[in-house]
Amino acid sequence: MTTNVFYFKFTPEVSGNFWAVVADNADEGFVTVWSIKSMQYGQPAADCRRDGKFVTGGLENTEEFLFCYFERGPTTYKVFIYLEDTNGQEDGIMETIGIIVPGSAEVSNEYLVRPYLVEPATIRGAKVYFQVRRTGYAWAGLIEESSWLTRRAVNNSNGNHADRQSIEIYDIMFFVDMVGSDQFCYYSAVPITANAGYTWEFLNCGLTPGVRYRLFIYVIGEEYWDVAVDPDAVFRSPFWNQWHRDNGRVSNGVLVVPPFSNSWAWPDGEPYISKGPHGMGLDVTFSTERPQALVWAIVQDATSTNFTINAVKTAQLAWGPGSCRQMGVPALDAAQYTLTLFGCSLLPAPKQYVLILYTEDQAVQNDGTLSDPIYFEVPVSNDFVIPPAVVGEAGLDTGISLSFEASSPGRVWLYLATAAQAAAVSVTIPNVKDALNAFDATNCMVAGLEIPASLQVITLPSCPLVYLSSYVVYVYVEDSNDHFDGTLATPLPINVGASNSFQVEPALVSVPTTDQVDFRFTPTKSGRAWVVVTPAASLVEPPTRSHMKASIGAVGALSCRVAGSQITPVEQTYALTGCMLDPGQIYALYAYAEWHVEDQRDRGDGTLSRIVFVKVIRSNNFAVSPVLLTTPTLDGFDVRFQAMVSGRAWAMAVDAIGGSGVTSLSIRSLQGALGGSSCQFQDFAIDADLQVWNFTDCRFQESKTYMIFIYIEAWPAVEGDGTLSGPMIASFFDASNVSADDTDSETGGEVLTVEEVPIVSN
Numbered sequence: 055m056t057t058n059v060f061y062f063k064f065t066p067e068v069s070g071n072f073w074a075v076v077a078d079n080a081d082e083g084f085v086t087v088w089s090i091k092s093m094q095y096g097q098p099a100a101d102c103r104r105d106g107k108f109v110t111g112g113l114e115n116t117e118e119f120l121f122c123y124f125e126r127g128p129t130t131y132k133v134f135i136y137l138e139d140t141n142g143q144e145d146g147i148m149e150t151i152g153i154i155v156p157g158s159a160e161v162s163n164e165y166l167v168r169p170y171l172v173e174p175a176t177i178r179g180a181k182v183y184f185q186v187r188r189t190g191y192a193w194a195g196l197i198e199e200s201s202w203l204t205r206r207a208v209n210n211s212n213g214n215h216a217d218r219q220s221i222e223i224y225d226i227m228f229f230v231d232m233v234g235s236d237q238f239c240y241y242s243a244v245p246i247t248a249n250a251g252y253t254w255e256f257l258n259c260g261l262t263p264g265v266r267y268r269l270f271i272y273v274i275g276e277e278y279w280d281v282a283v284d285p286d287a288v289f290r291s292p293f294w295n296q297w298h299r300d301n302g303r304v305s306n307g308v309l310v311v312p313p314f315s316n317s318w319a320w321p322d323g324e325p326y327i328s329k330g331p332h333g334m335g336l337d338v339t340f341s342t343e344r345p346q347a348l349v350w351a352i353v354q355d356a357t358s359t360n361f362t363i364n365a366v367k368t369a370q371l372a373w374g375p376g377s378c379r380q381m382g383v384p385a386l387d388a389a390q391y392t393l394t395l396f397g398c399s400l401l402p403a404p405k406q407y408v409l410i411l412y413t414e415d416q417a418v419q420n421d422g423t424l425s426d427p428i429y430f431e432v433p434v435s436n437d438f439v440i441p442p443a444v445v446g447e448a449g450l451d452t453g454i455s456l457s458f459e460a461s462s463p464g465r466v467w468l469y470l471a472t473a474a475q476a477a478a479v480s481v482t483i484p485n486v487k488d489a490l491n492a493f494d495a496t497n498c499m500v501a502g503l504e505i506p507a508s509l510q511v512i513t514l515p516s517c518p519l520v521y522l523s524s525y526v527v528y529v530y531v532e533d534s535n536d537h538f539d540g541t542l543a544t545p546l547p548i549n550v551g552a553s554n555s556f557q558v559e560p561a562l563v564s565v566p567t568t569d570q571v572d573f574r575f576t577p578t579k580s581g582r583a584w585v586v587v588t589p590a591a592s593l594v595e596p597p598t599r600s601h602m603k604a605s606i607g608a609v610g611a612l613s614c615r616v617a618g619s620q621i622t623p624v625e626q627t628y629a630l631t632g633c634m635l636d637p638g639q640i641y642a643l644y645a646y647a648e649w650h651v652e653d654q655r656d657r658g659d660g661t662l663s664r665i666v667f668v669k670v671i672r673s674n675n676f677a678v679s680p681v682l683l684t685t686p687t688l689d690g691f692d693v694r695f696q697a698m699v700s701g702r703a704w705a706m707a708v709d710a711i712g713g714s715g716v717t718s719l720s721i722r723s724l725q726g727a728l729g730g731s732s733c734q735f736q737d738f739a740i741d742a743d744l745q746v747w748n749f750t751d752c753r754f755q756e757s758k759t760y761m762i763f764i765y766i767e768a769w770p771a772v773e774g775d776g777t778l779s780g781p782m783i784a785s786f787f788d789a790s791n792v793s794a795d796d797t798d799s800e801t802g803g804e805v806l807t808v809e810e811v812p813i814v815s816n
Contacts, residue, residue, distance in 0.1 A: 059120050062133060062151055068111035070139040070146070074104040076122055076153070078131050085134045087144055096134075097122045109137075124153070162275030162301045163188045169271050172253060175310045177421040179239055179256035182269055182308060189248045190275040190302070194241040195232040196259060196310060197221060199266040223304060226272045233267065234259030246273060263421045267310040274302030315415035317343045317423035319388065325351075325411045325425045328392060331432050333483065333538030335378055335396040340425075342413050347385040348422075349413045351393050353378060356406035361427055363420050366412040373407060374398035385413070399484050402539050403431040435533035436540045437461040442529040445511055448550050450649075453515040454498075456527065456546075462507050464533040464540065469499035470517065470548070476526040481545060483538050486530045493525060494518060505531070521553040521649075521659035553649035554581040555661035560645045563627065566668045568635045568718070568774040571614070573643060573666065574627040581649040581660070583626065585616035587633055587668060590642040596665065599658040602646040609641065610634045621647060637718065637775050641668040673768035673775045674701045680764045683746060686784035690733060690750040693764065693782070697740055701768040701776070705735040707752055713761035713781055718774040721765045728760065729753045740766065759785040 066072070075096025077085055085095050096103055101120035109115045124131060131153040138146025167185035180196070202221055222230075229236050236242075239259035246252065254271075261267060318324045323341030330336035338351055352372040354360070360371050372379050378398035385391050400407060408429050414422025440459035448454040456468065467487050471479070475491040489499050498517040519525065525548040532540025558576035566572075571587060586597070588607035597607065608615045611632030619628075635641060648660025678696035685691075693705070706727035708716060720726070727734045730751035754760060762784060767776030 059118065060122070060153065061116060061118050062135075063114055063116040064135065064137075064149075065114045066109050066111050066137055068139055069109065070111070070137060071106045071108055071142075072104060072135060072137040073106055074117070074133060074135045076102055076119065076131055076133050082132050082134075082150075087136055087146075087148060090134055090136045090148070091144070108140075161303045163190045163273040164303050165273070165305060166249065167251065169269065169305045169308050171269075171308060171310070175261070175267075175312050177259075177261045177263055177312045177419055179234065179259035179261065180269060180308075180310045181253060181255045182271070183251060183253045184271055184305065185249065185251040186246050186273050187248060188275045190246055190273055191243045192241060192246045192252075192271055192273045193226045193243060194254060194256075194269065194271040195226055195229060196234065196239065196256060196261075196267045196269045197225070197231050198233060199268050199307075199309075201231050202268050202307060221268075221270055221304070221307075223272055223302070226270055226304065233261065241271075261310070261312045263312045263314040263423070265312070267312075268307030269310050270307055271305040272302055273305075312421065314423045315344075315417060315419060315421045316347045316413045318413065318425065319343045323390075325409070325428065327409065327428060327430060329394075331400060331407075331430050332435070332535070333398070333400050333402065333432055333532070333540070334536075335374075335394065335398040335400070336409070336430075337392050337394050338409060338411065338428075339390060339392045340411060340413075341390045342385050342388055344415065345386055345388045346416050347388075347413050348382045348416055348418065349380065349385050349391070349393070349411060350382060351380040351395065351409065351411045353395060353398060353400070354408050354410065356408045356429060359408055359427070361410055361424060363412055363422070363424060366410055366424065367420070373400070382418075384416075399482070399538050400432045401483065402434040402541065406431050432539050434539065434541055435462075435535065435537065436464040436531045438531065438541055438543055439507075440509065442527065442543050442546050444527075444546070444548060445513075448519055448525075448548055449553065450519050450521060450550075453513060453517040454519060454527075454548070455511055455513040456529065457509065457511045458529060458531075458543070459509045460505055460507055460531045462533065464505060464531055465502045465536075466505050466510075466512075467501055467530045468503075468512060468528065469493075469495070469501075470514075470519075470525050470527050473524040473526060473547075476545065481528070481542070483530060483540070483542055486528045486542055487538070504534075519550050521550050521657070523550050524548070525550065552661040553657070553659045554579050554647040556645075556647060556663055557623065558625070560585075560643065560663045560666050562643075562666060562668070566633075566635065566641075566670050567772040568637060568670050569631055569633060569772060571630040571633055571635075571643065571668055572628070573630075573645075574625055575645055575647075575663065576625045577621050577623055577647045579649055580620075580622045581647055582618045583616055583621045584618060584646040585628065585630070585643065587614060587630060587635075587641050587643050590640045590665075590667065593642055596662060597644060599646060599648075599660065599662060602644060602662065603658070616645075620650075634719070634774075635668070635670045637670040637672045637777070639669070642666070643668050670775055672777050673771040674699055674766045675777045676766065676779065677742070678744065680762075680779045680782060682762075682782055682784075686754070686760075686786075688752070688754040688756070688786065690729075690748065690752045691762070691784060692746060692748050693762065694744065694746045695764055695766075695779070696744045697742055697766045699768050700739075700741045701766055701771065703735060703738045703740045703745075703767075704765040705738075705747060705749070705763065707733060707749065707754075707760050707762045707784070710759040710761050710781075710783070713763075716761070716763050716778070716781075718765055718776060718778045721763055721778060722773065735764075739769075754784065754786060756786050759783060759787070 073090045077096045081095045102122040133151040136148045164187040169182045169184035172181050172183045235258045238257040319341035325338050325340040328337045328339040350366050354371045378395045380393045408427045410427050411425040439461050442456050442458040445455040445457050469489040470493045471491050479491045527546040529543040555578045557578050560575040562573050564572040584602045586608040605615050614630045614633035643666040645663040675698045677698045680695035683692040683694050704721045706724050708726045732750045733752035761781035764779045
């Protein structure tokens with residue numbers, strides 16, 4: 055056995071399962087059947103325990119336990135083996151085997167000369183010399199001291215007694231945590247000869263200057279396999295046996311510290327900002343410790359940094375253009391140098407940056423020294439006491455005026471962009487100073503205008519703003535040094551309203567009639583107006599500007615609309631006539647106003663008013679709806695009705711085919727009336743009493759249907775503002791004539807027998 059591996063064997067009486075753990079003298083008193091079956095105690099490695107392994111009765115069973123990591127010296131161990139049949143009743147047998155680990159004096163090889171460096175280390179690696187006592191094999195590699203020092207000090211790694219802390223043998227044998235390439239910076243199972251001296255070179259290790267490393271060599275004798283335990287071991291390769299033998303010797307850890315090829319001179323050679331910083335850049339001053347140096351300098355955004363040699367030398371995450379960095383600049387003498395970084399477009403505070411430098415010798419082996427990061431902010435050279443704001447109203451006819459106040463004298467840059475142009479460009483000081491994506495670089499921009507430290511109003515009277523459009527205004531101020539270190543105001547959104555609107559919205563000035571609608575409104579400025587009256591029921595949504603200007607949906611004659619009438623910013627009064635409004639129906643009146651320029655007449659950039667509802671009040675109505683008193687004959691019929699107030703009445707019978715076209719105006723002229731004069735009533739005076747009218751000489755025909763209407767107005771009244779009854783039906787297709795249901799709540803239709811009322815004939 056060794057400190058890592060041992061073998062044991064047993065023969066079970068019957069087939070079953072067994073459990074086995076290896077416990078030290080601190081844990082052995084706690085091992086029970088229950089704990090061994092639950093694997094609670096013992097060495098932790100899976101290969102150093104067995105958990106319910108099946109074995110066949112009567113056959114010898116040999117077990118190899120690996121990676122047990124026994125400690126040499128006074129510590130003792132026991133193997134606990136529990137065996138039972140396959141029924142799992144915990145009624146088996148527990149046996150123990152004592153283990154004595156080989157002592158430290160029993161190592162298979164030793165050093166005649168401990169390893170030591172034969173020349174200074176470099177970042178590529180190191181060269182070491184050593185001499186061994188016996189023929190055997192050796193492994194060697196480097197590990198960072200920071201990693202090595204965190205390991206627990208143990209005596210199972212066969213380290214030299216003068217070097218109390220070492221690393222695990224298997225870390226060396228399996229290249230665990232080693233640095234560099236396993237092909238060039240590592241030796242594995244190399245044959246060595248007794249009393250011979252060896253010089254090994256470690257290359258391509260990728261060591262970091264100033265970092266401490268330790269180089270370890272592990273040697274073992276050529277007879278490190280145990281033929282008595284494993285007769286086939288002589289035929290196995292050393293690479294198989296390295297899993298099974300750890301009885302060699304680990305060297306002391308040879309200290310390897312690659313030096314810096316150059317660094318910053320002590321005590322005052324560390325880089326510092328000697329001029330600036332400002333928006334365009336800065337100057338940095340330094341001294342190198344050795345001559346023939348190369349220096350790199352870059353600026354990074356403090357929120358996104360990479361402080362590595364490779365990042366600095368390749369300008370990773372570097373801020374600004376190529377002029378804002380210095381790459382491999384020679385510093386031939388060990389003297390003070392100043393480098394200038396310019397064109398950086400650094401943003402002013404609170405934006406934070408970091409400057410970092412790197413120096414090495416001219417061998418360019420990445421073995422130099424990084425400076426400490428130098429964090430900095432660019433002081434603001436000018437600011438706003440009063441931020442930019444729009445003065446008055448922006449528009450095509452007025453341009454735009456902006457007010458602001460700077461904290462100190464300097465210069466201002468100002469321009470406008472459309473909302474789409476603004477979205478396509480990032481907001482930076484260089485972009486604003488260059489007016490990138492300006493709406494109109496001729497009429498809507500100010501570039502570098504000198505300003506005092508007082509309230510300023512800048513007017514761009516010829517800026518051709520488009521009404522009903524959105525813009526963004528950019529304003530930037532700085533001092534007179536042109537270092538891009540001023541203040542960029544928060545982009546100011548501008549919504550240019552309509553070219554004209556209403557100081558006072560449209561409103562009716564009198565009660566509408568069937569013929570006339572009177573209204574008024576006050577626009578905000580001179581221009582033109584359009585007005586329509588349209589049935590409200592036909593509107594799904596307000597009319598568009600183009601519909602207004604085309605008078606789409608307008609009712610009545612041309613005199614019942616306004617089309618492009620000139621207006622001034624005082625109260626405008628209109629009387630719309632010839633509207634032919636139907637009493638009782640609701641109409642909508644809209645007005646549209648825009649500013650007028652002769653050559654831009656159809657821009658459609660004005661304002662549509664809110665809706666004004668228009669309803670003609672009926673001058674008279676039915677207290678009792680008209681109904682037939684008798685069954686109509688081919689000669690005539692009788693009708694009864696009653697008006698709400700005294701006034702005038704009209705009545706006629708028409709062919710049912712054209713009855714749907716009867717209106718309050720057509721019945722007044724008896725348009726389509728049938729029969730003689732005694733079958734019609736025109737402009738007949740009535741009072742508020744019950745009326746019974748007799749119609750004769752109607753000249754109805756068989757197999758036809760007719761409609762009978764009555765219309766009433768007050769007196770005096772506006773023509774057509776009364777109430778037209780629904781049709782009463784007279785049908786002569788058979789002997790039975792029954793009036794149809796009324797289509798209006800104000801009409802009737804059934805034949806009635808009533809108290810005696812005077813009958814009126816015409």
